[in-house]
Amino acid sequence: MNQLIGSSAHPFGFDWIAGHPIKTSPENAHLSIRFPSNPEISGGLHLKLVPSDGTSNTTPLQECAREIRNLIDLQPTICLKPEHRKKGRPVSPSDVAVLLPSNKDVAALKRMLDKVGLPSMILGGASVFESDEASDWLTTMNGIHRSPSNRWIRGALCTRLFAFDATSLSELEEHPEKWDPVMARFEHARALWENGNLPEALSMLSLHFAWKQQLVRADQPERRLTNHLHLLDLILQYHENRHPTPDALIRWFDERMCDPDPRSDEEILKLEKQEDAITLLTMHKAKGLEFPVVFIPIQPAENNTRYKTKTPFIWHDAGGRRHVAIFNEDVTPEAQDAYARESISEKARTQYVSITRAKVLCRAYLNCNVKKLSALENWIQKLPADAEPSDADTRDLETRLRDGINQLEHTTQGAVRAIESWGQPSVRQTIMSFAADPAPGDTTPLLEPRDPPPIPHARSFRSFSGMLRGVERATDHDVMPPDDPSIQTQDAPTPAAPDADDLHSFDKGTAVGNLFHAILERADFSNPSQWLTLVSEHLETFGYDRSRWTATFVDLIRKVAGSGLGGLVPAGTLARKDPHSLFREHEFTFPLNFEPEAIREIGTLLEHIPADQSRENVPYHIPFTPATSPTGQSCMRGFIDLWFEHNQRIYLVDWKSNWLGARSEDYDAHSIQQAMNTHHYHLQYLVYICALNRLMRIVRPDYDYNNGFGGVAYVFLRGLDSRNPDASVYCTKPDESLVRACERWLSW
Structure with missing residues (x-):
């Protein structure tokens, strides 16, 4: 890191913000990482360039999810001391953190990690009402309240709580002897709820439809079970404190989903078992934290809007005095330029903090298709953080970055280098056998529809x-x-x-x-x-x-x-x-x-x-x-x-x-x-x-x-x-x- 920012004049955009040398903390001084598939690779800043020729068919977030999966499967070893490599331990999901510019990016990556079977948790800044489980609960409550409407009941049955797919739902509806007991239970739950007994209604459905078992069979069971129990607790708490009608409770829940409050202690996502989960967070929340392995798939300054300032905004003049631009006449060229430089400087400092959160390995992605460069891309070229592309340099961005990385690899003895891949695992390793992969001996593909849950039988x-x-013609x-012909009278009316x-x-x-x-x-x-x-x-x-x-x-x-x-x-x-x-x-x-x-x-x-x-x-x-x-x-x-x-x-x-x-x-x-x-x-x-x-x-x-x-x-x-x-x-x-x-x- 010292070599990276030390070779750049004004690495943070202003001459009065110096890039002081970094000192490694004593407890991290001897940490190292070893890849069994490629012993020549060690820790440091591993850069991956997204080509400018359009040959890449994945987004940075998709590539990040794929590489984290690959990293865990390779099982590189984190060693406390170089001479004690045999006493190291394999990298686990809890060693990995992904730093992203916005909460929107965090949520998007969370969904991608779920798809590839990687357990992850969002560190702060996320409300349980933003989760997929909140949609499940809203649909289920509407299914109960609006029963016996087939449309709403079908919607509820398709949630993760009931786990019906299109095939099993169609089969259920084609057999009245199976469908009628299901509808009866929803109507019974509605009657209980309307009489003020929502806990008993939910308990009855949970027991008969085996909600917990359905969640355990789903992907990311601990995360989903934690979210479902969290939401259930909030629902029952609101029901007990306010005694709302079903319509009022559903309206309150819907409003919370439309306007979640991540700062609320009530709503903030509760953490499941942290020892097996990748940490996802925004760059601004990373200050003061450290992780063995850090991924930075999106750089913080790639979407720079230097000249698109909107009032009000704060800027500082050359003497350091603070100004606030409120009206259009306050937006002078001096104010715009100062605000743009301060924004770039803030992103450069964010970039610096993000990279230095890694104890052993930092994996950063450089997008060669962007017009505005991030601070990291300018540092690699030994340019100030706010530098603009030079017309005198006719090389394309990808070439300039590769040349700069090659020089850094030489001066840092391989601590900074461009690495396309760490290798491929010889045998696929599983992270959580009960979450993402089939159980031993289970040959059913993970993504194929599961068998429908057993339909409660009403023989008693x-x-x-x-x-x-x-009984012949006994149907009401x-x-x-x-389309039943027996609804017609014998004389076939007009x-x-x-x-x-x-x-x-x-x-x-x-x-x-x-x-x-x-x-x-x-x-x-x-x-x-x-x-x-x-x-x-x-x-x-x-x-x-x-x-x-x-x-x-x-x-x-x-x-x-x-x-x-x-x-x-x-x-x-x-x-x-x-x-x-x-x-x-x-x-x-x-x-x-x-x-x-x-x-x-x-x-x-x-x-x-x-x-x-x-x-x-x-x-x-x-x-x-x-x-x-x-x-x-x-x-x-x-x-x-x-x-x-x-x-x-x-x-x-x-x-x-x-x-x-x-x-x-x-x-x-x-x-x-x-x-x-x-x-x-x-x-x-x-x-x-x-x-x-x-x-x-x-x-x-x-x-x-x-x-x-x-x-x-x-x-x-x-x-x-x-x-x-x-x-x-x-x-x-x-x-x-x-x-x-x-x-x-x-x-x-």
């Missing part, structure tokens, strides 16, 4: 649709794919006009049923001013044209609010209810121990369902016999769309988005009764009533079904008519004997 639980699986239209914007022409399928339910779950029937925003947000979430469909769904909420639920309650009852008195998406779980013989009694009673006077009594046949009834011990799990109390009676409501035809007339009593029979909704509401009875007997010991239960209403949403509040609704109150027979069948 039964939903109503799961109980009916395998609410959960039917859009399609609606393409420009019709009523619910008869709206899409069909699983996602559509989820949209209907999501809107009605969150609608405040007593507050019409809320409906427009609610509908607009949900249409956007589910990918529908808000300008076309908002008015249609606002009108749907209005019809529901004004409905009399088929005559069970006075018209407009829901609109007069406090939203807190409406229990929506009420989850229930109770143990089952099926008694197959009870099926016979249920079947007999259901065949004679008493219809009200306005409905045709279409016989219904239960899909089970004692021989085909579900058996064994398990749990029944489901969600009641809505139940509420009115005049000291309990009412149960289920929303149905079934498409029965393209005209309002297709939702008459006969068609609805057929839908109730075809999809076994009679059996479904009996299960729901049994669950509600069980709850009522717990919270109200004096509860009596005959006097305390008002009835059940199945509302077929597409056929609602504001002119007839009781239209498109099937309502009934099953006889107590039928309910008791169902309770015996479920045998809790």
